[in-house]
Amino acid sequence: MAHDSHDAHDSHVYVPEIAVDREGKEHVVQGWQGDYEGGKLGFWLFMLTEVMMFGAMFLALTYYYTLHQQDFLIASASLNRWLGGFNTVVLLFSALTMGLGLLKMRHGDVKGAKLMIWTTILLALVFLGVKAVEWTAEYHHGIFLGLDALQSGNEHSKPFGQILFFGMYFTMTGLHGFHIIIGIGLMLWLLKRINAQKVTPDHNILHFNIALYWDLVHLIWVFVFPYFYMIGAGDIAGGVVHGH
Amino acid sequence: MVTSYLIEKVGYYKVLIGLLLLTVVTFSLPEVVVSKYTFSAQMFIATVKAWLILMYYMHLKGEKTIGWSVLFSLLIVAFFFSIVMIDVNNFQYTDVSHITSPTK
Numbered sequence: 212m213a214h215d216s217h218d219a220h221d222s223h224v225y226v227p228e229i230a231v232d233r234e235g236k237e238h239v240v241q242g243w244q245g246d247y248e249g250g251k252l253g254f255w256l257f258m259l260t261e262v263m264m265f266g267a268m269f270l271a272l273t274y275y276y277t278l279h280q281q282d283f284l285i286a287s288a289s290l291n292r293w294l295g296g297f298n299t300v301v302l303l304f305s306a307l308t309m310g311l312g313l314l315k316m317r318h319g320d321v322k323g324a325k326l327m328i329w330t331t332i333l334l335a336l337v338f339l340g341v342k343a344v345e346w347t348a349e350y351h352h353g354i355f356l357g358l359d360a361l362q363s364g365n366e367h368s369k370p371f372g373q374i375l376f377f378g379m380y381f382t383m384t385g386l387h388g389f390h391i392i393i394g395i396g397l398m399l400w401l402l403k404r405i406n407a408q409k410v411t412p413d414h415n416i417l418h419f420n421i422a423l424y425w426d427l428v429h430l431i432w433v434f435v436f437p438y439f440y441m442i443g444a445g446d447i448a449g450g451v452v453h454g455h
Numbered sequence: 456m457v458t459s460y461l462i463e464k465v466g467y468y469k470v471l472i473g474l475l476l477l478t479v480v481t482f483s484l485p486e487v488v489v490s491k492y493t494f495s496a497q498m499f500i501a502t503v504k505a506w507l508i509l510m511y512y513m514h515l516k517g518e519k520t521i522g523w524s525v526l527f528s529l530l531i532v533a534f535f536f537s538i539v540m541i542d543v544n545n546f547q548y549t550d551v552s553h554i555t556s557p558t559k
Binding site (some may be wrong): 255262275306310426429 | 468471474478489497498505525528535543546554
């Protein structure tokens with residue numbers, strides 16, 4: 212039964228379905244629309260699948276690293292860790308703004324919450340921009356998926372361990388970047404839902420879950436950054452010139 | 456209401472400072488101390504950062520059901536990690552595997 216009379220202000224309020232039994236008695240059907248805990252648990256289950264997926268990639272990475280330690284250290288030392296470090300700080304602040312946005316929403320400051328979400332989107336775009344600069348520089352140095360340096364068996368081929376390192380580097384940072392793009396889309400959708408008053412201070416599970424997603428994206432970077440950029444830092448690889 | 460808002464807000468900033476300090480350590484440690492333990496040290500710092508994010512930014516502190524679910528799935532990942540690491544540390548096919556010597 213549709214309830215068209217409800218306006219946008221309270222359209223997220225659950226109006227129970229009514230079931231009628233054989234004797235004509237009416238019964239309220241249990242609804243789960245307001246189930247905050249269930250919504251949270253469901254989203255955590257999704258995030259655990261993300262952990263499994265990235266966990267498997269880290270497992271492959273560690274497998275190759277164990278077999279090709281020196282090549283990994285040399286390849287790691289050649290990455291631009293200033294750009295990687297800058298992006299780490301950008302993501303860290305974006306996690307803060309996302310968290311503060313949720314806090315403001317929960318305490319009734321919808322305008323402040325929206326400002327924080329826009330700030331997070333801006334920081335996410337900065338992250339992607341820096342990543343694009345980094346990948347472009349690597350491409351101009353002949354290091355990119357499909358180029359000769361990362362194919363075995365030609366005169367420009369890098370040592371095999373380095374081919375594996377860069378293959379994993381582009382795959383994992385690429386997949387992480389894809390999650391950033393999805394995150395931006397989710398935040399734009401969240402803003403739309405807030406404007407439509409479908410997400411409000413009393414009904415904020417969508418905001419909560421998207422903030423959780425953003426924290427997961429940050430969490431994955433917390434491991435991606437040291438694994439690719441920092442393991443070859445210092446002089447551990449034997450005097451390799453840093454940065455592309 | 457306002458008090459709890461301020462307490463939570465201050466909490467967010469405290470965690471931010473902790474994460475920033477750990478990022479500085481991540482960045483500077485290999486330049487200061489060149490060691491074969493760089494990799495282990497980096498992963499340890501990352502784990503501490505991850506713990507801070509999970510507990511405070513992802514609100515797992517005080518969450519029993521979800522907390523145990525997360526811990527359980529991480530243990531499964533760790534379990535498979537251990538098995539594979541034991542295997543790869545005893546890798547016997549260096550001369551024939553394409554993972555180690557593609558041209559042979």
